[in-house]
Amino acid sequence: MESKPKGPAPKHAAPKATAKKGPAPRGRGADGPRRNPPSKTVAPGAAAMALSSKFPPCEKCGKPGPVCICDRLEVMPSKVRVVILQHPQEEDVVLGTAKLVALSLEGAEIIRGITWSSLDDVLGVEGVDKTKWAVLAAAKLPEGAAKPAGPVMMVDRNGQVMSVGRHKLEGILVLDGTWSQAKTLWWRNAWLLKHPRIALTPREPGLYGRLREEPRRDWVSTLEAVADVLPALGDPESTRDQLRRLMRTMLQRARDAVNAGAAPKP
Numbered sequence: 001m002e003s004k005p006k007g008p009a010p011k012h013a014a015p016k017a018t019a020k021k022g023p024a025p026r027g028r029g030a031d032g033p034r035r036n037p038p039s040k041t042v043a044p045g046a047a048a049m050a051l052s053s054k055f056p057p058c059e060k061c062g063k064p065g066p067v068c069i070c071d072r073l074e075v076m077p078s079k080v081r082v083v084i085l086q087h088p089q090e091e092d093v094v095l096g097t098a099k100l101v102a103l104s105l106e107g108a109e110i111i112r113g114i115t116w117s118s119l120d121d122v123l124g125v126e127g128v129d130k131t132k133w134a135v136l137a138a139a140k141l142p143e144g145a146a147k148p149a150g151p152v153m154m155v156d157r158n159g160q161v162m163s164v165g166r167h168k169l170e171g172i173l174v175l176d177g178t179w180s181q182a183k184t185l186w187w188r189n190a191w192l193l194k195h196p197r198i199a200l201t202p203r204e205p206g207l208y209g210r211l212r213e214e215p216r217r218d219w220v221s222t223l224e225a226v227a228d229v230l231p232a233l234g235d236p237e238s239t240r241d242q243l244r245r246l247m248r249t250m251l252q253r254a255r256d257a258v259n260a261g262a263a264p265k266p
């Protein structure tokens with residue numbers, strides 16, 4: 001038996017021993033065994049997902065009507081270009097954050113897929129300098145990786161620590177999806193290993209809270225990861241604040257819609 005995390009297990013952190021029952025339901029499939037949990041704990045994510053079947057998606061942000069955050073969008077410049085590689089099965093239209101990032105940052109974009117042959121292939125250009133594009137996995141790197149010295153640590157392809165403050169990065173690649181989907185993206189794209197890598201220790205616990213179940217408690221969303229990384233690479237803290245505010249608004253609107261009965265009660 002492995003040692004337990006300190007303190008009482010938080011309600012929504014899947015204990016290691018049970019984590020192997022596959023990806024957390026995330027409210028999608030209804031065909032798993034019903035466990036009839038008390039109504040309070042029925043995955044709020046499931047109720048949020050139901051919103052997407054009831055309301056057509058906003059043409060711009062893709063969120064169902066009550067969750068649309070377009071009125072709060074602000075387009076901001078960033079020192080590095082953010083390119084999000086999205087696992088095609090990451091279809092969490094209601095609570096996903098990649099779109100929020102792509103709409104908020106100049107030059108940011110989402111590219112869906114599982115396998116590419118190189119960064120050139122991803123960007124559709126030739127001769128991109130590999131050393132100037134770092135990879136960030138929103139899911140924290142698995143245990144066993146070296147303990148980062150600060151919230152954002154960058155290492156080159158040989159594992160040597162690079163100066164985050166004096167980086168000459170042109171862009172960052174962000175792997176978007178659940179923890180296991182991000183892992184899949186890692187091993188289906190061996191060329192990623194030739195790039196510098198950014199390891200993130202999230203500055204705060206994830207904002208999703210009970211709205212979304214994740215197999216790992218230290219998992220943070222793509223938006224939160226990008227929001228933590230950009231100031232370390234030279235962008236103002238206000239960029240982080242605005243991104244996080246946008247996500248909080250989205251989550252609050254999803255909660256309000258669920259509470260208002262816009263989604264079926266369990």
Ligand SMILES: [Zn+2]
Nearest residue numbers: 058061068070
């Ligand atoms: Zn919208």
